[in-house]
Amino acid sequence: xxxxxxxxxxxxxxxxxxxxxxxxxxxxxxxxxxxxxxxxxxxxxxxxxxxxxxxxxxxxxxxxxxxxxxxxxxxxxxxxxxxxxxxxxxxxxxxxxxxxxxxxxxxxxxxxxxxxxxxxxxxxxxxxxxxxxxxxxxxxxxxxxxxxxxxxxxxxxxxxxxxxxxxxxxxxxxxxxxxxxxxxxxxxxxxxxxxxxxxxxxxxxxxxxxxxxxxxxxxxxxxxxxxxxxxxxxxxxxxxxxxxxxxxxxxxxxxxxxxxxxxxxxxxxxxxxxxxxxxxxxxxxxxxxxxxxxxxxxxxxxxxxxxxxxxxxxxxxxxxxxxxxxxxxxxxxxxxxxxxxxxxxx
Numbered sequence: 640x641x642x643x644x645x646x647x648x649x650x651x652x653x654x655x656x657x658x659x660x661x662x663x664x665x666x667x668x669x670x671x672x673x674x675x676x677x678x679x680x681x682x683x684x685x686x687x688x689x690x691x692x693x694x695x696x697x698x699x700x701x702x703x704x705x706x707x708x709x710x711x712x713x714x715x716x717x718x719x720x721x722x723x724x725x726x727x728x729x730x731x732x733x734x735x736x737x738x739x740x741x742x743x744x745x746x747x748x749x750x751x752x753x754x755x756x757x758x759x760x761x762x763x764x765x766x767x768x769x770x771x772x773x774x775x776x777x778x779x780x781x782x783x784x785x786x787x788x789x790x791x792x793x794x795x796x797x798x799x800x801x802x803x804x805x806x807x808x809x810x811x812x813x814x815x816x817x818x819x820x821x822x823x824x825x826x827x828x829x830x831x832x833x834x835x836x837x838x839x840x841x842x843x844x845x846x847x848x849x850x851x852x853x854x855x856x857x858x859x860x861x862x863x864x865x866x867x868x869x870x871x872x873x874x875x876x877x878x879x880x881x882x883x884x885x886x887x888x889x890x891x892x893x894x895x896x897x898x899x900x901x902x903x904x905x906x907x908x909x910x911x912x913x914x915x916x917x918x919x920x921x922x923x924x925x926x927x928x929x930x931x932x933x934x935x936x937x938x939x940x941x942x943x944x945x946x947x948x949x950x951x952x953x954x955x956x957x958x959x960x961x962x963x964x965x966x967x968x969x970x971x972x973x974x975x976x977x978x979x980x981x982x983x984x985x
Contacts, residue, residue: 649708657879790945835875836972874960
């Protein structure tokens with residue numbers, strides 16, 4: 640029997656690329672699309688067209704969407720974050736119209752994610768076509784940055800320190816509204832510090848990729864936080880496996896139509912920046928050159944971001960990639976880009 644088709648939105652990004660490969664290994668037909676994110680109206684039109692392609696691929700059966708898109712980082716402007724959220728909300732409204740079965744013979748559901756869509760008679764989620772599953776990639780670091788008492792679990796209070804974290808919480812709320820209003824089962828993954836081959840080296844994030852690039856290009860690394868800063872680093876292929884497994888898990892009977900499941904996706908291993916420097920010395924056979932600097936964005940960085948998931952713990956029983964192995968793979972990818980002329984030395 641053919642597996643459900645999955646549309647990966649953001650397939651050109653770090654997580655999206657790895658998820659496309661993971662889903663292919665699992666036998667899923669995978670759909671991708673080029674979305675013009677810098678032009679919001681055109682982006683929404685492309686999302687609607689992609690949903691129509693997914694509907695045709697599902698042929699009245701199960702379908703899945705994995706939203707792995709997002710260019711925002713801790714230092715992103717409020718306007719840029721608002722634009723991303725607006726496209727998400729409008730895209731979900733289009734998905735509701737295209738992919739969700741109308742109720743009571745209506746021409747289509749009048750669903751606006753992020754708004755109150757419940758009727759006066761109480762919750763009555765519109766039935767989704769069989770197996771409508773949706774995944775949203777969120778940020779553990781963004782939403783727990785100011786929270787007390789690590790390690791943080793799904794039960795910990797959220798306390799963002801930057802607009803980026805608040806934007807992630809708003810996106811999560813929009814997805815919950817979408818699921819409740821349509822009957823689609825949703826899975827939100829609060830992802831720890833993601834790294835690995837394929838990371839966008841132009842974005843102001845990804846410390847392990849920064850160290851790997853610095854070694855390959857023989858340049859120093861400027862750090863704006865303390866060397867004892869604790870982070871949970873998750874290799875991208877491990878994250879993709881967790882996302883794919885979570886989408887499968889949504890199909891179990893204990894998850895109801897219209898329900899949203901929130902899970903932290905992490906390695907459950909905390910490393911200091913100092914330990915990463917040590918790993919670099921082991922892998923690269925030389926100590927990286929580190930320069931300490933100052934930045935206003937450092938105020939939005941927590942010292943201790945240890946994580947521990949208590950939701951769907953069976954998904955976390957598979958060993959994760961060791962830090963040294965992940966660092967080596969990341970550096971090899973950067974070396975390949977340099978040799979191919981796709982990355983310049985400074």
